[in-house]
Amino acid sequence: xxxLGRLTAGLCAAALLAGLPASPALAQxxxxxxxxxxxxxxxxxxxxxxVPPGLERTLRFSKDNxxxxxxxxxxGLQAAAADRGLDYAEAxxxxxxxxxxxxxxxxxxxxxxxxxxAPVDAYSLGPHLQQVIWSGGYVGAVxxxxxxxxxxxxxxxxxxxxxxxxxxxxxxxxxxxxxVVLLTHDSLQFLAPRFTAMRDAFKDMEGVxxxxxxxxxxxxxxxxxxxxxxxxxxxxxxxxxxxxDTVVLGALRALREAGKDRPDMFVGGIDxxxxxxxxxxxxxxxxxxVALSSPVFGYALGWYAADWLEGKSVPQAMDILPFALTSExxxxxxxxxxxxxxxxxxxxxxxxxxxxYGNICYDTREQYLNFPWSxxxx
Numbered sequence: 001x002x003x004l005g006r007l008t009a010g011l012c013a014a015a016l017l018a019g020l021p022a023s024p025a026l027a028q029x030x031x032x033x034x035x036x037x038x039x040x041x042x043x044x045x046x047x048x049x050x051v052p053p054g055l056e057r058t059l060r061f062s063k064d065n066x067x068x069x070x071x072x073x074x075x076g077l078q079a080a081a082a083d084r085g086l087d088y089a090e091a092x093x094x095x096x097x098x099x100x101x102x103x104x105x106x107x108x109x110x111x112x113x114x115x116x117x118a119p120v121d122a123y124s125l126g127p128h129l130q131q132v133i134w135s136g137g138y139v140g141a142v143x144x145x146x147x148x149x150x151x152x153x154x155x156x157x158x159x160x161x162x163x164x165x166x167x168x169x170x171x172x173x174x175x176x177x178x179x180v181v182l183l184t185h186d187s188l189q190f191l192a193p194r195f196t197a198m199r200d201a202f203k204d205m206e207g208v209x210x211x212x213x214x215x216x217x218x219x220x221x222x223x224x225x226x227x228x229x230x231x232x233x234x235x236x237x238x239x240x241x242x243x244x245d246t247v248v249l250g251a252l253r254a255l256r257e258a259g260k261d262r263p264d265m266f267v268g269g270i271d272x273x274x275x276x277x278x279x280x281x282x283x284x285x286x287x288x289x290v291a292l293s294s295p296v297f298g299y300a301l302g303w304y305a306a307d308w309l310e311g312k313s314v315p316q317a318m319d320i321l322p323f324a325l326t327s328e329x330x331x332x333x334x335x336x337x338x339x340x341x342x343x344x345x346x347x348x349x350x351x352x353x354x355x356x357y358g359n360i361c362y363d364t365r366e367q368y369l370n371f372p373w374s375x376x377x378x
Contacts, residue, residue: 029134032146032370036377039317042356046313049363052136055113059086059305062103062117065095068274069294070118073142076298076340077116083341084306086114097121104128107137114138114305116298126370133368138308140301146370148360149304151297151318154376158290158322159194162268163201165288165324166240169266170208174239177207178266181231183224183243183251184215193376194270198242211235216247224250232258238265245269245276245289252285261285272325280327290322291333296353299340308362316358317373323353 059081063070074090081088091107093100097120107115108131115132119125122144129146132139141147170178180202184195195213202208212231216223224247231238238260241251248269255261265285269276272291279286297320304314325333336343336353343349357375360367 029130030366030368032130032133032366032368034370036371036373038378039358039373039375042315043313043359046359046361048311048313049361051311052113052138052309052362054111055135055137055309056111057086057306057309058110058112059088059114059116059302060107060112061088061090062100062107062115062119063090063092064100064118064120066092069292072294072337073116073118073298073301076295076300077302079295079341080299080302080306080344084303086302086306086309088302093120095120097124101125101128104132108132108135111135112137113309114140116140116142116301116305118142119144133365136362136365138305138314139368140305143372145372146368148308148365148368149301149315149318150369150373151301151320152374153292153320153322154374155191156193156197156376158270159197160201161322161324162242162270162288162290163198165326166242166266166268167201167205167208169287170205170240173264173266175207176205178209178239179235179237180208180210180240180242181212181228181238181251182210182214183227183241183247184213185219185244186215190372190374211238216243216250219244219247221246221250221253223247225254227251228254229258232260236260240266240268242268243270245271245273248286249273249275249279252279255285270322272323277325277330280325280330283327287326289325291325292320293323293333293337293340293343293353295337295340296343296350299344300350300354303344311362313359313361315356316360316367316369317375318357319355319375321353321355 061074061077078088091103100120126146129139139147140149143152185191216227228251252267266287267285268288270290272289276289307314
């Protein structure tokens, strides 16, 4: 799935997009907010404004590809569309940026009221999304701008959520002493805060020693496997391994081959990969995976698309809050994934997954975000 990493990788291209005008071939309109700013919490009681004129009650999802994470977004969007009376359809770009741009142009011609996208290439798709915004339509974006509502994940909090679970395990199960391996991805700027958070979680624990802090090459399951074999050559005992699920799964394979895996270890990852979830269910070394519920935030985007088309104020941005999957809560998490509408209807559950910022409606649509937004930016 690799949902979290894919989400944030789009920001690299989006940073370039934020300062550039639309393509000369397209009609010009408001450039949106280009200067990064801190948004206030969303006010659900903000006054309504004009209903967007001349648009259809249609919700279209422009998908970069059909990985599990994106399929989950579509599941949530479709459920929200059914609940709010929107016509729903998807367009699969199959990692083809030009095809995705053509799809979005078609939505504009068809007067689609709302478009949600996970861009193949944020830089090239941006001007086409602006056409939707300038037409009065709603744009929900999975990370990169421009958009009416940008959705992102707080990366430091994501890393902290996993590291806090590991630190608790070290204190309660390992007597406060552990050799820790961090399998990082610091070369990707927008993922680096994850690993800063992990280092911060252990820095004041006297009995903890980080024996390896390294980015596998490549950052993949095979890279994690090869890197862990090298680490084991220099360290006879490893107690904690943290990183993205895909590399950590490779590291666990190397530990098993060397006979160094133990039930009291803490192996944990980020992304909620199905293989990681299966390992957690076994009750062995893999203790946690930090996941994002894509059906839940997909439902939220679909709900706000419907609100927009009814003239209501919607958030300018949303945090996808990290959720630490453990053997104790996997069943509840999977139930929430299967019924995102029920999560949305329960304020306490909703707030465990999502946090909203800013307000925008049709009358203030020129205030759309055209910079790479993160709630952790100050």
